[in-house]
Amino acid sequence: MLELHEQCTVTRSPDAVSHYLADFTSAADWDPTTVAAERLDDGPLGAGSRFALTCKLPLGSIRVDYTLTHFEPGRCLCLQGQSSLFSVDDEITLRAEGEGCHIDYRARFQFPAPMERYLRRHPARFTAMGRRTMAGLATALQDANPPPTAQADTVRADRWLLPGLAHFTRYGYRRGQQRWAPCSTDIRGRHMVITGATSGLGEACARALAQAGAALTLVVRDRPRGKALVESLQAASGNSDIQLALADLSLLGEVDALCEQLVARGRPVDVLINNAGALFNDKTITTEGIEQSYALLLLSPWRLTLGLQPLLAQSDAGRVINVVSGGMYTQRLNLRQLTGQSARYNGSVAYAQAKRALMLATRHLAEQWREQGIVVNAMHPGWADTPGVASALPTFRRLTAPVLRNAQQGADTMVWLARAREAGEVSGELFLDREPRSTHLLERTREGEQERAALLQLLDGYRPGQGIPSLSN
Numbered sequence: 071m072l073e074l075h076e077q078c079t080v081t082r083s084p085d086a087v088s089h090y091l092a093d094f095t096s097a098a099d100w101d102p103t104t105v106a107a108e109r110l111d112d113g114p115l116g117a118g119s120r121f122a123l124t125c126k127l128p129l130g131s132i133r134v135d136y137t138l139t140h141f142e143p144g145r146c147l148c149l150q151g152q153s154s155l156f157s158v159d160d161e162i163t164l165r166a167e168g169e170g171c172h173i174d175y176r177a178r179f180q181f182p183a184p185m186e187r188y189l190r191r192h193p194a195r196f197t198a199m200g201r202r203t204m205a206g207l208a209t210a211l212q213d214a215n216p217p218p219t220a221q222a223d224t225v226r227a228d229r230w231l232l233p234g235l236a237h238f239t240r241y242g243y244r245r246g247q248q249r250w251a252p253c254s255t256d257i258r259g260r261h262m263v264i265t266g267a268t269s270g271l272g273e274a275c276a277r278a279l280a281q282a283g284a285a286l287t288l289v290v291r292d293r294p295r296g297k298a299l300v301e302s303l304q305a306a307s308g309n310s311d312i313q314l315a316l317a318d319l320s321l322l323g324e325v326d327a328l329c330e331q332l333v334a335r336g337r338p339v340d341v342l343i344n345n346a347g348a349l350f351n352d353k354t355i356t357t358e359g360i361e362q363s364y365a366l367l368l369l370s371p372w373r374l375t376l377g378l379q380p381l382l383a384q385s386d387a388g389r390v391i392n393v394v395s396g397g398m399y400t401q402r403l404n405l406r407q408l409t410g411q412s413a414r415y416n417g418s419v420a421y422a423q424a425k426r427a428l429m430l431a432t433r434h435l436a437e438q439w440r441e442q443g444i445v446v447n448a449m450h451p452g453w454a455d456t457p458g459v460a461s462a463l464p465t466f467r468r469l470t471a472p473v474l475r476n477a478q479q480g481a482d483t484m485v486w487l488a489r490a491r492e493a494g495e496v497s498g499e500l501f502l503d504r505e506p507r508s509t510h511l512l513e514r515t516r517e518g519e520q521e522r523a524a525l526l527q528l529l530d531g532y533r534p535g536q537g538i539p540s541l542s543n
């Protein structure tokens with residue numbers, strides 16, 4: 071048996087440290103040998119939870135299956151790891167020290183005899199691995215990442231259409247993933263409102279945030295589906311602080327009623343995620359006289375965000391996350407197309423116009439609310455395989471199937487914007503794969519000051535029940 075023994079002290083509570091470590095997939099964040107990690111079972115984290123880690127060794131990678139065998143929150147965690155080459159028993163003991171937590175980490179390895187003999191003769195590599203692992207854990211728990219900035223090669227890629235588009239695929243996600251800083255921010259009990267959580271990206275986002283312990287209000291339009299979702303999230307995460315709120319978000323009357331209801335409940339909102347959306351191939355006018363894409367994709371998040379502003383302002387660090395789309399890169403703002411008043415309706419154009427306008431609204435509110443400490447950012451998920459894509463864009467889905475992201479990959483930046491401490495340090499940006507991105511890939515899509523002003527006039531001028539004012543030009 072060979073033992074690694076490392077210790078450190080971090081400025082986090084023992085409870086927060088144990089919560090972070092109990093989800094052992096976090097090892098991908100802090101252990102330099104772990105290149106990938108996944109949870110193998112469902113349900114609240116605790117003794118019996120299982121994880122698979124892919125670890126890099128000098129001669130290739132190896133899968134190690136871990137079981138959390140003992141878990142005392144704030145005090146101790148034990149894990150048993152098994153691979154085809156070695157087994158390992160990890161014992162992590164925590165105790166309060168000053169304002170922080172002292173971590174004592176022992177890993178006892180059983181290797182085949184020849185390998186153990188070799189490692190005993192050359193201990194330096196083995197012990198260096200232990201030191202690097204502990205240093206990685208201490209850095210992750212410091213939670214002191216710098217504010218996100220765009221990397222030089224990303225800025226270069228966004229100057230050209232094809233490299234920029236390549237980042238929309240699952241390969242773009244993997245590229246981004248290799249650069250991510252660890253995320254250990256504790257969001258237990260932070261109140262997050264998510265629209266469109268019954269499917270696709272919204273559901274993946276709700277699952278990740280429920281698992282991390284956030285208090286969720288899920289805005290859905292179908293009560294039975296909403297109830298089933300809440301039960302499923304609670305069973306998977308053990309998180310009981312998950313509520314439903316009902317609204318058809320393509321009807322502004324229902325959006326306004328939702329705001330009144332949430333304001334009356336009075337719970338401050340730490341994060342609002344405007345995710346609900348759809349691409350409508352056929353033009354439909356809602357019962358309120360508004361073209362559906364415009365209503366659901368722009369007026370709805372705009373009014374919901376303004377309506378919840380009093381609750382966002384009550385948070386110590388309110389955040390708004392608007393889900394836009396790479397489709398907006400094809401469009402220059404055009405109010406006629408945006409509001410469904412052009413001669414011919416095209417669903418993809420209407421969708422992309424609304425997302426382009428939502429990006430501009432994001433920038434505007436970010437400026438307006440900077441002094442209040444509410445940050446407003448947008449993200450786009452790249453191309454992700456979701457029920458929405460399957461129903462609205464079946465041909466696109468068929469052609470791009472090998473490169474589409476899965477829903478978790480598409481939702482990752484949404485989750486990160488809601489969770490990461492450093493994501494609260496920037497406002498008015500567009501993100502893909504946790505990195506600020508250009509809002510234009512083509513010069514011709516850049517709007518002018520007048521067009522921006524006209525959009526804001528249109529949004530500010532909306533009054534319930536009046537439909538859409540016809541545009542003079």
Ligand SMILES: NC(=O)c1ccc[n+]([C@@H]2O[C@H](COP(=O)([O-])OP(=O)(O)OC[C@H]3O[C@@H](n4cnc5c(N)ncnc54)[C@H](OP(=O)(O)O)[C@@H]3O)[C@@H](O)[C@H]2O)c1
Nearest residue numbers: 266268269270271318319320345346347395453454456458
């Ligand atoms: N998937 C992608 O590749 C991709 C790319 C770019 C942008 N996006 C954006 O990502 C967001 C999520 O899309 P997704 O791909 O996850 O689509 P999805 O699987 O169809 O999910 C859309 C969600 O929005 C909800 N929703 C739609 N209309 C609504 C309404 N009138 N009232 C209330 N809720 C409504 C849906 O509720 P129901 O379950 O009740 O229908 C569902 O929960 C959208 O804003 C979309 O534009 C997606």
